[in-house]
Amino acid sequence: MARPKSDDKRKAILTTACHLISQQGLSAPTAQIAKEAGISSGSLFTYFENKNVLFNELYIELKGEIAQATLSSDQISNTPSEQLYIFWKNLTYWLMRNHSKTKTLQLLNNSDDINDTTRKTGEQSMAKLASLIDEVRQIGAMKESPLSMVVAYMESLVHTTVDFMSKDVANSEEHCKTGFKALWRVIR
Amino acid sequence: MARPKSDDKRKAILTTACHLISQQGLSAPTAQIAKEAGISSGSLFTYFENKNVLFNELYIELKGEIAQATLSSDQISNTPSEQLYIFWKNLTYWLMRNHSKTKTLQLLNNSDDINDTTRKTGEQSMAKLASLIDEVRQIGAMKESPLSMVVAYMESLVHTTVDFMSKDVANSEEHCKTGFKALWRVIR
Amino acid sequence: MARPKSDDKRKAILTTACHLISQQGLSAPTAQIAKEAGISSGSLFTYFENKNVLFNELYIELKGEIAQATLSSDQISNTPSEQLYIFWKNLTYWLMRNHSKTKTLQLLNNSDDINDTTRKTGEQSMAKLASLIDEVRQIGAMKESPLSMVVAYMESLVHTTVDFMSKDVANSEEHCKTGFKALWRVIR
Amino acid sequence: MARPKSDDKRKAILTTACHLISQQGLSAPTAQIAKEAGISSGSLFTYFENKNVLFNELYIELKGEIAQATLSSDQISNTPSEQLYIFWKNLTYWLMRNHSKTKTLQLLNNSDDINDTTRKTGEQSMAKLASLIDEVRQIGAMKESPLSMVVAYMESLVHTTVDFMSKDVANSEEHCKTGFKALWRVIR
DNA sequence: TATGAATGAGGTTTCATTCAT
DNA sequence: GATGAATGAAACCTCATTCAT
Known part of the structure; x- marks a missing residue:
């Protein structure tokens, strides 16, 4: 069923993740990534099954x-x-x-x-x-x-x-x- | 003058740390490093003030x-x-x-x-x-x-x-x- | 809007904290407070950022x-x-x-x-x-x-x-x- | 067999303990008390059986x-x-x-x-x-x-x-x- | 679908006390 | 007696992930 609704959010997560990882390393918390990307911490996992998938994408x-x-x-x-x-x-x-x-x-x-x-x-x-x-x-x-x-x-x-x-x-x-x-x- | 700090143990910690870090990354637990180096978890900190110092040394x-x-x-x-x-x-x-x-x-x-x-x-x-x-x-x-x-x-x-x-x-x-x-x- | 933060739980934490502190002093463990308040150890920190905040509140x-x-x-x-x-x-x-x-x-x-x-x-x-x-x-x-x-x-x-x-x-x-x-x- | 040798040391421990406790509370570490009193951490326990005894004295x-x-x-x-x-x-x-x-x-x-x-x-x-x-x-x-x-x-x-x-x-x-x-x- | 509270294992570090030297 | 390394049980707090709402 294709990728979830908003491609904007997906992009926002990736962009934010990149920012935070460059500052804090790979241990940058998913919760912080989500928050700074403007979504809730739980939603991140509807766009990326888990943190590892996020990294790979x-x-x-x-x-x-x-x-x-x-x-x-x-x-x-x-x-x-x-x-x-x-x-x-x-x-x-x-x-x-x-x-x-x-x-x-x-x-x-x-x-x-x-x-x-x-x-x-x-x-x-x-x-x-x-x-x-x-x-x-x-x-x-x-x-x-x-x-x-x-x-x-x-x-x-x-x-x-x-x-x-x-x-x-x-x-x-x-x-x-x-x-x-x-x-x-x-x-x- | 009490037990002297053993250079063998220091070396063992460094060796073990290197091993585990190469496998698990920098998040390799100090407790595991200590255990596999043959000392108690607390002893690691008599040889290295904290994990950061261990990394630098x-x-x-x-x-x-x-x-x-x-x-x-x-x-x-x-x-x-x-x-x-x-x-x-x-x-x-x-x-x-x-x-x-x-x-x-x-x-x-x-x-x-x-x-x-x-x-x-x-x-x-x-x-x-x-x-x-x-x-x-x-x-x-x-x-x-x-x-x-x-x-x-x-x-x-x-x-x-x-x-x-x-x-x-x-x-x-x-x-x-x-x-x-x-x-x-x-x-x- | 997800589960709302429960005021009952907040109260339960405060009540339990008070009890345990009166018995054990300020060093009463947060984990014990949480457990006796009926929540998980981590949840305490969604209600109180850290132990110090808990004390002040x-x-x-x-x-x-x-x-x-x-x-x-x-x-x-x-x-x-x-x-x-x-x-x-x-x-x-x-x-x-x-x-x-x-x-x-x-x-x-x-x-x-x-x-x-x-x-x-x-x-x-x-x-x-x-x-x-x-x-x-x-x-x-x-x-x-x-x-x-x-x-x-x-x-x-x-x-x-x-x-x-x-x-x-x-x-x-x-x-x-x-x-x-x-x-x-x-x-x- | 009476109290251990040096009464000076005993006094030094008590004085230092008082200082540190006033600053850090009762959780002031015995090791720090000992060190600042000019003795080794272990020696403190030849003068006071344990921390509780130190407090009482x-x-x-x-x-x-x-x-x-x-x-x-x-x-x-x-x-x-x-x-x-x-x-x-x-x-x-x-x-x-x-x-x-x-x-x-x-x-x-x-x-x-x-x-x-x-x-x-x-x-x-x-x-x-x-x-x-x-x-x-x-x-x-x-x-x-x-x-x-x-x-x-x-x-x-x-x-x-x-x-x-x-x-x-x-x-x-x-x-x-x-x-x-x-x-x-x-x-x- | 979105939210964020809930979970609990796990991480680092501290510390009273013991004991080899 | 003096020393300080060794111990290991806690302590506080974080965080990926789940799930009730």
């Missing part, structure tokens, strides 16, 4: 948002190099500007509460980026390595780059470029 | 162990390149073989329970590695970037590398080399 | 009951002297007959857990008695002393009187009168 | 000190009235100046931890004051009441008086006199 939601922000762009380029840089910029700037989402995703990622199916689903939303990387690396130093590994290296470089962009916003553009050059040397 | 302990494993080596080399590779191997293999310590450290790292003093102390134990990296990068692509950033990139590459070494132990040696090459391209 | 409740018992009387008299005696009788007999409430109030009074606001509120419930005393003393020996002091003397005489009424119930009426006469000599 | 100690301060005076007077006033002054001023002892005694007095034997012993130290009161009241308004009641009234007047002396030190002398006049009217 939040994970997918955030992964989706990131993919959206990264991949749907006004700028389009013909060369893979330039296209990858556009994605890289989209991604790093979005992460930098969405600190609480980034933090929450990191916590969820490290948690055993996120199951494999969810992780798979999360990966798929970035498929387009993965295939671009696949294309780019074919003639590069990592052409023999599994794609998943290359993607993983990219992700770790992204996070480190964003850390520095956030800590030193004045030079964020420069850090962004530095990070991309590092990525390029890794895969090309 | 565990963090420092683990950082220290990693530094020990990475930096104290039979092999010594004259060229920075080779020396760095030795450290890299020590580090990645230790992390691969000490999964629960690695997992716990990751959880602690992401937690607000670890204070700045502790983080500083943790950093210092790896000073030797940092200075080697500093030396190596001087003529490389990242010579303009702050050392802390280069170190951060290295750490993120380490973790990604170790993930793949663990998931595919049969080819761990190859993954280890692949990772090092990536690092070398990033900083040189 | 209990204080106000008891002060209110005393005021009620003292000031609302069938008998009314025109002369201040007689009116004061009626109040005195009401008060002393109520305290004598409500031993656990008296004991509990005494413990609360000596405790730092009761805050100033609560104490103020408690005072106000006896305002009518205070103003009667104010009236009576105007031509007496303590006309120069602050009202609060006169009230304080009265209270201390009350408690001493009640102690003897309780210890020697057979002669409680006489003790009551003796006490009143002492009061009268103090303020008149 | 502290009670007697304090009662004794009060008696000493009240009854042993340079000034001596022939008329009971004047002698009683001297005692009254000694007592009220001592209580005012020894706030923590006064507070502690009050807490002990309200506690079930003090047994009847201890209370009796405490009373006896003030026997001289009681007999003076006995003498004074013989021709007064309370000549028919039991002595213990008269003493009790005096004590309650003392405490109320001291409260006001403490709260308004500038006028403590006046409050002291006011209190004594009230006492005199009560018993004479």
